[in-house]
Structures are given as C-alpha cells and as structure tokens.
Amino acid sequence: MATSSSIPESSNMQEVVPTYEIKERTMSLEEWDLKIQTENPVDFTSLAFHGCDIRRFYEAQGLMDYFNMLNRPTYQTLVRHFWVRASVYNKESVKLEETEKILINPTLEGKSREEMGLEPFVCTEIRSSIMGIPVHI
Known part of the structure; x- marks a missing residue:
C-alpha cells in the first residue's frame, strides 16, 4: 500500500562549499623596523620566587655569562634576522619548487621529490636562515 505525504523526500546531497583558502600575505620591512619586546629567556628571580x-x-x-648574553642585543639581533628573512613553506611552495626543477631538467617529470633531489614535504613550516644556517620551525 502506497502512502502519500506532503513532506518532500530528503536528499543526502550536500551543498558543495569551497574549502578554506589561506591567502598569502607578504610584508616588506626593513630589519631595524622590527620592534622586539623580549623578556628574560630564563628568569632566575621568578623561578626563585616560585x-x-x-x-x-x-x-x-x-x-x-651565557644567560646574561641572551638578555643582551645578541638575542634580539638573532630574532630580528630570523623573522625578516622568514617565509612559509607549504604545499604551494612544494609545487613551485617541483615545477622549477622540471623546467630546469624536463627528465624529472613524474619523479618523486627524493628522485628530484628535494627534501620530502611533511608539513607546513616557517623557514629562515640566521648567519647562513637554515632554521625551520
């Protein structure tokens, strides 16, 4: 026996919603325009109080002397050098890196990152260098 209803049949179809997109933002600033507010990396007074x-x-x-050095401008200079040169390494950066390699050497097309001589992509990182030493966080 068939029944009729005024309620329309529900559909399992969901609306297609565009995925969250992170838009790139580029800042251009001079190294000494970056103001750094630092605390004591190791605050012995506070530790003793607690x-x-x-x-x-x-x-x-x-x-x-090591801890005193961290509270001097040396630490601030290192932080300043890191952030002024920092860049985000994400999936888009990976694709661009692979594309550049393929443009230089077309025989690399279809090969893995390791075969191209590139580091494997694990996750998004902030990359910079301090005094020529690469730093990734």
Missing part, C-alpha cells in the same frame, strides 16, 4: 632557585647551580658552573 621555589625553584637554580641560579646557584649555573653560577657554580660559570654559565651565568
């Missing part, structure tokens, strides 16, 4: 007085261990080993 019951963890470790200053004496570092003083006994003669390492306090």
Whole structure:
C-alpha cells in the first residue's frame, strides 16, 4: 500500500562549499623596523620566587655569562634576522619548487621529490636562515 505525504523526500546531497583558502600575505620591512619586546629567556628571580632557585647551580658552573648574553642585543639581533628573512613553506611552495626543477631538467617529470633531489614535504613550516644556517620551525 502506497502512502502519500506532503513532506518532500530528503536528499543526502550536500551543498558543495569551497574549502578554506589561506591567502598569502607578504610584508616588506626593513630589519631595524622590527620592534622586539623580549623578556628574560630564563628568569632566575621568578623561578626563585616560585621555589625553584637554580641560579646557584649555573653560577657554580660559570654559565651565568651565557644567560646574561641572551638578555643582551645578541638575542634580539638573532630574532630580528630570523623573522625578516622568514617565509612559509607549504604545499604551494612544494609545487613551485617541483615545477622549477622540471623546467630546469624536463627528465624529472613524474619523479618523486627524493628522485628530484628535494627534501620530502611533511608539513607546513616557517623557514629562515640566521648567519647562513637554515632554521625551520
């Protein structure tokens, strides 16, 4: 026995919604325009206040100069060098890198990243270099 209803049949069809897209933003700034607000990387006073007085261990080993250096402009300069030269390495960067390799050597078409001599892409990274040393976070 067939029944009729005024309710239309529901469909399992879902609306196609465009995926979330991250748009690139490029900033151009001079190195010394970047203002860095730093705290003490290791705040011995705060640690002692909270019951963890470790200053004496570092003083006994003669390492306090290292921690003092971190609070000087050396640390700020390293941070400034990193962020001014930073770039995002993502899927688009990977495709561009592969395309450039193929343009230089067309025989690489269809090969894996390893066969092209490129590092495997694992995840999105922020890449920079400090004093010629590559740094990825």
